[in-house]
Amino acid sequence: MNTLKKALNESAAMRWGVLLLVGFVLSVNYYFYDAFSTLKDLLRAEFDFTNKDYGLFVSFYSVPNTFLLMAVIGGVILDKLGIRRTGFMFVFFMAIGAVLTAYGASDYYGAGGIGYSFMSSFMPNYSPELKMMLLGRFFFGLGAETSIVVISKILVKWFKGKNLALAFGLKVGFGRLGTFAALNISPAVADKGANLTGAIWLAAILVCTGLLAFIVYMLLDAKLDKQLEKDSNETVTSKPFSFRDITGLLGNRAYLYIALLCVTFYSAVFPFLAYAPDFFADKFSLTSVESGKLTSLLPLGTMFFTPLFGWLIDRKGKSATAMIFGASTLLAVHLVFALTYFPPQAPIILLGIAFSLVPAAMWPSMVKLVDDSQIGTAYGLMYSIQNLGLWGFPIIAGSILDATNPGNPEVSDYTATILMFAAVSLLGLIFALLLKFEDKKKGFGVELPLNKK
Numbered sequence: 001m002n003t004l005k006k007a008l009n010e011s012a013a014m015r016w017g018v019l020l021l022v023g024f025v026l027s028v029n030y031y032f033y034d035a036f037s038t039l040k041d042l043l044r045a046e047f048d049f050t051n052k053d054y055g056l057f058v059s060f061y062s063v064p065n066t067f068l069l070m071a072v073i074g075g076v077i078l079d080k081l082g083i084r085r086t087g088f089m090f091v092f093f094m095a096i097g098a099v100l101t102a103y104g105a106s107d108y109y110g111a112g113g114i115g116y117s118f119m120s121s122f123m124p125n126y127s128p129e130l131k132m133m134l135l136g137r138f139f140f141g142l143g144a145e146t147s148i149v150v151i152s153k154i155l156v157k158w159f160k161g162k163n164l165a166l167a168f169g170l171k172v173g174f175g176r177l178g179t180f181a182a183l184n185i186s187p188a189v190a191d192k193g194a195n196l197t198g199a200i201w202l203a204a205i206l207v208c209t210g211l212l213a214f215i216v217y218m219l220l221d222a223k224l225d226k227q228l229e230k231d232s233n234e235t236v237t238s239k240p241f242s243f244r245d246i247t248g249l250l251g252n253r254a255y256l257y258i259a260l261l262c263v264t265f266y267s268a269v270f271p272f273l274a275y276a277p278d279f280f281a282d283k284f285s286l287t288s289v290e291s292g293k294l295t296s297l298l299p300l301g302t303m304f305f306t307p308l309f310g311w312l313i314d315r316k317g318k319s320a321t322a323m324i325f326g327a328s329t330l331l332a333v334h335l336v337f338a339l340t341y342f343p344p345q346a347p348i349i350l351l352g353i354a355f356s357l358v359p360a361a362m363w364p365s366m367v368k369l370v371d372d373s374q375i376g377t378a379y380g381l382m383y384s385i386q387n388l389g390l391w392g393f394p395i396i397a398g399s400i401l402d403a404t405n406p407g408n409p410e411v412s413d414y415t416a417t418i419l420m421f422a423a424v425s426l427l428g429l430i431f432a433l434l435l436k437f438e439d440k441k442k443g444f445g446v447e448l449p450l451n452k453k
């Protein structure tokens with residue numbers, strides 16, 4: 001009889017339970033990120049947000065990750081402090097940031113609550129509400145990006161050798177579920193402005209429940225470590241972090257092209273999504289609930305398509321071609337949105353296909369381009385570069401919108417803004433093509449099935 005007790009990660013039920021738990025943390029992260037896109041008009045009506053103010057608010061998520069290189073540093077901290085301490089710290093930052101944002105939008109704060117007079121004492125062009133919400137978004141972003149890296153490491157710990165690729169595909173699916181929920185729930189709760197703060201507090205409370213879920217995960221993680229008779233500190237990498245790793249990666253043309261594809265592709269999707277409900281509402285005369293539902297077709301499709309494309313690419317390869325196809329589709333969809341009144345349902349589904357193809361092909365391709373020992377730094381750096389776009393493009397989009405719609409009217413013309421997203425998609429397509437040529441020249445094997453390095 002086998003007297004040895006099975007380790008927790010040997011149990012399939014435990015593994016999928018862990019995926020549910022950390023998937024929930026990722027869902028609330030994406031929920032909060034996307035909860036404001038259907039509230040854009042209400043923020044304008046309630047707090048006098050210009051389009052640029054709104055863009056600034058969306059982009060503040062990326063300030064710590066880009067300018068303080070937090071996505072890279074977070075990965076280094078993770079390797080040093082381990083999953084539990086790093087995860088708790090960064091999910092906590094996320095929760096603090098979410099609560100500060102909701103506080104900034106609350107009636108109590110607006111009526112001169114704690115911090116109001118301080119926030120009124122500088123930069124008078126920005127309202128005290130906006131400044132408090134920016135501070136919140138900063139801490140939320142600081143925690144959110146590194147917590148995504150922590151969750152990847154948790155999945156490796158529990159699923160290595162046991163459906164890891166599927167677990168990663170489902171992880172992205174959990175993120176999209178959060179976006180889908182935000183686009184549907186947020187405008188319904190806000191009730192045309194009657195309960196705007198309620199919708200923001202709901203998003204903040206969800207992030208706090210994510211912190212509770214992470215604490216539950218920490219108990220399982222500690223138990224697993226005990227069973228494996230090793231402290232998570234033992235996961236420390238033997239190789240210390242060096243800035244030369246970064247310069248080395250940037251000297252690898254294939255890495256550079258995939259990082260540039262990452263920033264351009266995601267900049268034409270996430271910042272677009274932040275404006276999409278308002279764009280659809282204005283162009284097709286929809287209510288915020290209807291335009292939220294329409295936009296949510298995109299994350300709904302990606303929930304299913306991303307794992308499916310991941311599974312296909314695992315077996316058939318053709319990652320570089322998939323990225324070219326995804327980037328061209330994105331370009332075509334933005335041109336249709338900008339220049340025609342074609343019913344938006346079909347293009348948004350196509351956008352969902354593009355938004356599944358590129359992530360499913362791009363993230364795993366990294367293993368073909370860089371050495372295993374550099375993979376953490378390679379992803380961290382790619383996140384930081386990506387965040388540069390997630391920081392800049394919401395502001396650029398808002399500025400174009402303000403410039404082409406003087407007087408901040410209720411119904412805006414989005415043509416120039418969406419053409420800007422089309423131009424960014426075109427750059428993405430060029431980088432995808434360059435990646436394919438570079439791969440052909442150097443023989444990295446990006447087109448081969450993933451299990452053949």
Ligand SMILES: NCCCC[C@H](NC(=O)[C@@H](N)CCCCN)C(=O)O
Nearest residue numbers: 030033145152172175270359363383
């Ligand atoms: N293993 C990498 C998965 C990344 C998924 C990717 N997310 C990001 O790129 C984040 N850095 C940015 C998220 C911003 C919105 N929440 C994705 O496709 O979602």
